[in-house]
Amino acid sequence: MYLQVNGAQTYCYTGGKAFDAAKPTVVFIHGVLNDHSVWILQTRYLANHGWNVLAVDLPGHCKSGGEAPSSVEEAADFIAALLDAAGVQTAALVGHSWGSLIALEAASRLKDRVNHLVLLGTAYPMKVSPALIEASLNEPLKALTMVNVFSRSTLAAPPSALGPGTWVYGSSMALGKRVLTSNPKVNVFHRGFVACDTYANGEQAVAAITCPVLFVLGAQDQMTQPKAAQGLIKTAQAAGKAVQVVSLPVGHHQMTETPDATLFAIRDFLGH
């Protein structure tokens, strides 16, 4: 469905079910060069099991208009505006990679309006190598290949998003190209990477959240290695937050490389 957020048409996938503000809501936030479709299985399941799902295309990405966010903070403000536009008072936030930082920052700002926070494929700081940032600007297809190589852990993913017969590496490549070309004004690849690289409020943000937080990490993740999330996990624990950590035997794209385990981790956490 489309919502008007900050004056721009904003697309939210609702998991194949009509939006119902009376149900508990989960907002899914994608990463760099992704869109709502990376969550297809998890969102359809939750939407058919009592949840209200809003899997957003971030501004300037694919079906959403508006200016692509230049920073994690700007994107977090958008998430707050999205909840207002949808008439949602409280929601769970689920973010992947860049989307995990956006979810974290939004949760810290929205306080009690966020009842669960799920961070998949996260790291803090989420530094991106200068070479990759430069390539995302000047050789985006080369950079896209690098990202997909770093994000994969297997040549034989189980039946995944779209179902049997899906080649998840090729699917991610095609989606990245589509998202990149969906915005003719801004290189959302480069802008997203710079936003990840420059985000500096992670420790303060995790200390400020008021809800339980689940970290879902890929044991073989080369994009956001599990060790790069440990500082954030320890900060959250030290601040007395309710912290859960799930390690999945996959790479960076947990939603497609192990869709069921990712779903169950989210589902079980939300059910608490």
Added chain:
Amino acid sequence: MPGYSDPGFDTLALHAGATPDATGARAVPIHLTTSFVFESSDHAAALFNLERAGHVYSRISNPTNAVFEQRMAALEGGIGAISVASGQAALHLSIATLMGAGSHIVASTALYGGSQNLLHYTLRRFGIETTFVKPGDIDGWKAAVRPNTRLLFGETVGNPGLDVLDIPTVAQIAHEAKVPLLVDSTLTTPYLIKPFEHGADLIYHSATKFLSGHGTVIGGVVVDGGSFDWDASGKFPELTEPYDGFHGMTFSEESTVGAFLLRARREGLRDFGACLSPHSAWLILQGLETLSLRMERHMSNTEKVVQFLASHPLVSRVGHPLLESHPSHALAQKLLKHGAKGAGAVFSFDIKGSREQGKAFIEALKIFSHLANVGDCRSLVIHPASTTHFRMSDEALAGAGIGPGTIRLSIGLEDPDDLIDDLKRALKAAEKAGNL
């Protein structure tokens, strides 16, 4: 540099889509089962409703078939694939997913006879019309596009004249018309050309041929490059509007890049039912694992046979782009991964003389098998005008580059000297038949 995380062609041909399961079996197991047990009622509902991924019923998907599908998608650089009962089933599934009555296709004249039949006769009965244009007639492709055109279609190298399709140019015409380009890459396989890299949107293969490679199985596969933007086109409500036949799903919302595959599997396999047997998928996988080795030998043998035939006095024409005289020589050099020899191992030639001499030639062959197939590890021969293309009019035959005396060869993996000896002996027999 290819490595474990960015594998090269041969590694993908052996490993993509497969990993040892709980039994430890190293080869891909054959899952000969109709159905798959649900873990619970919730699991069953979730599978049917596309909330979880998995197998339900082997007409829709099967673990062995899924390995073949993932492997083909990996080798072609696509997002996924659907295996089907034959190459013809792959063509039909592609078309039936994209359009219905009142639609129009622009297709190359240089097609396999079965494809020509489907487009020219059968689909017309269902309200889908096709305009045929010569593959090299770029203005013809443009002129044939109508408002109701939904697909441009050709073979990477036309059967059997080996007209190389100018994929970048025809793809551009298709995309300007906001429709996809589908190519049949059966004769080239992903080892000789990667059509997605040149602008094609959908690829299908008769896996019966070089992919399986041993003349043991009938199968097909369609691969989606994930590049065509169905929403932006606005011409494919089948993919961009809710479909009452499957949960009211709007396929292009569910998957930004995979709408075609979603509908093709959820509707096409479900309703038309042209599924591939898991045993057949396994046989094709056996062939796929040695594809590059076989294609190299096919190419080198073909090069030697072409050279022999081109210099033989009883041969008036050899239709392979290896020869500079072939109209597609330059395009083959430009588009095919191995240059003109990458036009493959199926080609035709004309014998000087009568139909009787042609018949004598075929009947004198001892190593070449006279049968209706190509892409076998064994060398094959056929007379297209009286067999594979016999339903076509003389005009359509000429459009496909086939004359009454044209002989089609599919060069196998035998010792090349033995193949040349066999041809030499048969040409002698043809010469004698002309003296009778």
